[in-house]
Amino acid sequence: xxxxxxxxxxxxxxxxxxxxxxxxxxxxxxxxxxxxxxxxxxxxxxxxxxxxxxxxxxxxxxxxxxxxxxxxxxxxxxxxxxxxxxxxxxxxxxxxxxxxxxxxxxxxxxxxxxxxxxxxxxxxxxxxxx
Amino acid sequence: xxxxxxxxxxxxxxxxxxxxxxxxxxxxxxxxxxxxxxxxxxxxxxxxxxxxxxxxxxxxxxxxxxxxxxxxxxxxxxxxxxxxxxxxxxxxxxxxxxxxxxxxxxx
Numbered sequence: 001x002x003x004x005x006x007x008x009x010x011x012x013x014x015x016x017x018x019x020x021x022x023x024x025x026x027x028x029x030x031x032x033x034x035x036x037x038x039x040x041x042x043x044x045x046x047x048x049x050x051x052x053x054x055x056x057x058x059x060x061x062x063x064x065x066x067x068x069x070x071x072x073x074x075x076x077x078x079x080x081x082x083x084x085x086x087x088x089x090x091x092x093x094x095x096x097x098x099x100x101x102x103x104x105x106x107x108x109x110x111x112x113x114x115x116x117x118x119x120x121x122x123x124x125x126x127x128x129x130x
Numbered sequence: 131x132x133x134x135x136x137x138x139x140x141x142x143x144x145x146x147x148x149x150x151x152x153x154x155x156x157x158x159x160x161x162x163x164x165x166x167x168x169x170x171x172x173x174x175x176x177x178x179x180x181x182x183x184x185x186x187x188x189x190x191x192x193x194x195x196x197x198x199x200x201x202x203x204x205x206x207x208x209x210x211x212x213x214x215x216x217x218x219x220x221x222x223x224x225x226x227x228x229x230x231x232x233x234x235x236x237x
Binding site: 010011012013023026027029030031033034036037038040041043044045047048050051052054055065066069070073074076077080081083084087088 | 139141143144146147150151153154157158160161164165167168171209210212213215216218219221222225226228229230232233235236237
């Protein structure tokens with residue numbers, strides 16, 4: 001996590017990224033920017049899902065509704081933090097001509113979304129039966 | 131890209147980036163609309179305040195996207211400016227703020 005703390009400083013310090021290595025082909029930087037935006041969209045979709053669970057499942061008990069909604073919202077927040085962190089890391093790796101950083105995050109996010117989806121199906125089915 | 135004969139970017143990278151900003155703005159619009167819907171449904175003062183905040187953050191995102199699109203367009207056939215980390219951080223903060231508003235609405 002200390003690596004993450006160091007990256008946070010870079011989010012607000014454009015000069016420090018520019019100082020390192022060589023400026024890559026702008027097309028690579030723009031592709032990196034689009035990847036960042038794609039992750040941010042994923043985060044916004046998860047946040048929208050959090051809003052939706054709260055509104056469109058009114059028959060659930062408060063605890064389940066709040067739990068599922070908060071799970072989606074928290075994963076949305078993590079996803080947006082990851083978006084900018086990965087963008088900074090990729091930008092720096094390209095300037096240093098290193099390999100792009102690998103990450104476990106996509107796996108973790110898929111598992112979290114799968115768990116929330118299964119929980120939602122179970123809760124809705126049980127709610128309908130009961 | 132340095133030779134004057136190959137000025138045109140065959141991949142249309144700035145245009146694709148512009149559209150990516152538009153798509154992302156649309157995603158944040160969905161979240162803001164859901165917040166407004168929740169406020170209209172509950173008709174509580176707190177809900178309206180949160181919906182207003184969500185609209186503010188949506189507006190912030192819209193402005194950020196618009197400024198980035200303008201910067202990309204202003205480069206013309208030249209080298210488009212890079213995304214500033216501060217700009218990216220501001221966009222991320224708008225998304226996080228929307229999530230915080232949603233959490234406040236749920237709890």
